[in-house]
Amino acid sequence: MKLGVDTPEIKNKLDELFSLILAEQSQVTGLKESNPEKKHLVEQYLQEYAKNKGRGFFFNYLSSGRGHGPFTEQIDESIKYDLIGGIGPNILGHSHPLYIKGTLEAATTDTIMCGNLLSYQEPAELTRTLLSSVSEKSKLRHFWFAGSGSFANDNALKIIWQKTSPKNKIIAFEKAFAGRSIATQEITFNPAYRQGMPQHLNIEHVPHFNHFDQENSLKETMEHLNRIWTKDKDNVCALMIELVQGEAGFNYGTKEYYQSIFKWAKERGLYIIVDEVQTFARTRELFAFQMFELDEYVDVVTIGKALQACGTFYTEELNPKPGLIAGTFNGSLAALRVGNLIIEYLLNGHFYGESGRMKQIEENFLSRLRYLSNNSCKGKIGYIGGIGTMLSFEVGDSSKSITDEFIKTLYKNGIICFSAGKDPYRVRFLVPTCLTDDHIDEIFRIIEKSILEVII
Ligand SMILES: Cc1ncc(COP(=O)(O)O)c(C=O)c1O
Structure with missing residues (x-):
């Protein structure tokens, strides 16, 4: 992909600079x-x-x-x-050659940040890479960038609410962390993170998998889910979950646990949001939902951190009306380019499976x-x-x-x-x-x- 100015002289100088920077950084050895x-x-x-x-x-x-x-x-x-x-x-470690390469290449462009109004090849390429890494088995068909993991989660919620209006109740999980925005601080379980905040949303938390009582975990979660359903079925629209709970210290369930919950949700017409802001690229598959073989169930998936950018995947059915989600930034050209290089490196190298x-x-x-x-x-x-x-x-x-x-x-x-x-x-x-x-x-x-x- 041609990016910015790339005369033979610039290319040579960039190669030279790349080697010099890498050689210098490589001296940090212990x-x-x-x-x-x-x-x-x-x-x-x-x-x-x-x-x-x-x-x-x-x-x-x-x-x-x-x-x-x-x-x-x-x-x-x-x-x-x-x-x-x-x-x-x-995720790859300091001064990884791809970080240096992608950042130098981005320095040949004419600006720094890119966004939704005037686009570049970087967000388009990264979107293509991301969608081709999920589309085979899942229903996820679109991806929209956001400025942070919290905002990617906000967009996930907005997409669901627009589709299911006036239903608005979200089932979340105990010990979840979803971010610091006004919406996600309420999905987050720990009340210490929203001291003094007015409550805006209709959220109910149910227990997540309990590593120390694996046998009864599903029963306990199901009891809570059924209780919510019995009292509030006309208002519940989605279930939002981190499959590996990051801020909880990497608490996670089994494939069977998640499949049972997700089947329960689907039988009741609920949408499923999976927050992969922390898990993206870091588990045994590129996405934790792939590792737990949940591809067919997920409706909205959010990612961030290791991507060097953030964003929200969603299905064709949930594609929102114009105006609902937007924003100035997709990310910096360097971050979007390096994000793409990181995914290709991880998928083509022997990192998963x-x-x-x-x-x-x-x-x-x-x-x-x-x-x-x-x-x-x-x-x-x-x-x-x-x-x-x-x-x-x-x-x-x-x-x-x-x-x-x-x-x-x-x-x-x-x-x-x-x-x-x-x-x-x-x-x-x-x-x-x-x-x-x-x-x-x-x-x-x-x-x-x-x-x-x-x-x-
Ligand atoms: C699971 C999860 N969701 C959302 C967020 C929020 O992401 P950000 O800090 O980029 O807003 C985080 C951040 O730690 C997270 O771990």
């Missing part, structure tokens, strides 16, 4: 302590930033813009493993966590779980205080991750696909050391 003379810089810089923002940061972290693979460098020259990837977007890289990473992490919990860290690690590159575990009594202390200790020892869940709290990794066995060996030496340091 853990490093901060330079004693620059140690104060991160805190000093963040102090002013935090003051301007009105809130401090969980980590004293400020990237220098240099990093390679799983490693990220800060302005004090320290280097750590990045196992959270900006809470999802950085039962023998794919995603499953290998998952098994590698889970088996090593289990080994620690049965040996040197016996009694110090609780729940271990996750899927693909989304992995989580509990430490100590799984309280907020011990989990935060452990995460800060991991940080001090060279690993960046984050928490998830609430009573119990979990340690959350969103790992990059570029990890090698040597990296994972070193990561587990740090995890073991940190557990032994914090959990007495």
Whole structure:
């Protein structure tokens, strides 16, 4: 695809620049302590930033813009493993050649952001790639960009409500996280995220799969669904679900669990929205709904994060009337181009399926966590779980205080991750696909050391 200006001279210079940038970034090869003379810089810089923002940061972290693979460098020259990837977007690892290539190519264009009024090839190509990755078995036929995962979810809700008006009740799931917009903060289960907010929507939450009571999970969910249906069947229009609940610490059910719920919904004429903002590209298939073989049921699917952009898939039947969904931005030309390159790379490489890289990473992490919990860290690690590159575990009594202390200790020892869940709290990794066995060996030496340091 021709993009921007591409004379032979520009092409040569871009190739040269690509190699120079990659070679320079590739020097970030391993853990490093901060330079004693620059140690104060991160805190000093963040102090002013935090003051301007009105809130401090969980980590004293400020990237220098240099990093390679799983490693990220800060302005004090320290280097750590990045196992959270900006809470999802950085799926391939720092300075991946495709990030550099796509961004340089986008720099040859005449503008930065593109949107719905005056289009470019980038959003069109990305839309084609996305639709061809879902269209075979599912009914999803259209895709519309949005500025954030929250807004992609807002669009999902609007599309449903327009179709089913005046019905408006949405069934959501306990422990769900759907975003920070005025609508999605109500789909989100945790009331702490909407303190003082007026309530606008008609949402009811039902229990999601319970990993610790798998046998009764479906029965419990069904009882709640049937209760809602009995009292409010004339007003229920859709069910909205994250198949792998990200903020809940990667809680997920079985194929049979989801198929039963989805069949129940379809028998009652309800639409099904699947929020894949966090799961997109990170499970054992490009979409979690494909992994659970739910293609035939889904009506609306939202994605974000690893795509480098966000948006909403929907069926022909749900194509909304003009004017309902729009917005200035599709995304930056660089992000849309790189998003396309990422998907093609993941689909053409051996990343998905039962023998794919995603499953290998998952098994590698889970088996090593289990080994620690049965040996040197016996009694110090609780729940271990996750899927693909989304992995989580509990430490100590799984309280907020011990989990935060452990995460800060991991940080001090060279690993960046984050928490998830609430009573119990979990340690959350969103790992990059570029990890090698040597990296994972070193990561587990740090995890073991940190557990032994914090959990007495
Ligand atoms: C499942 C899920 N849905 C929606 C969102 C909201 O996405 P954004 O932060 O891009 O608005 C998130 C963000 O973490 C998410 O994990």
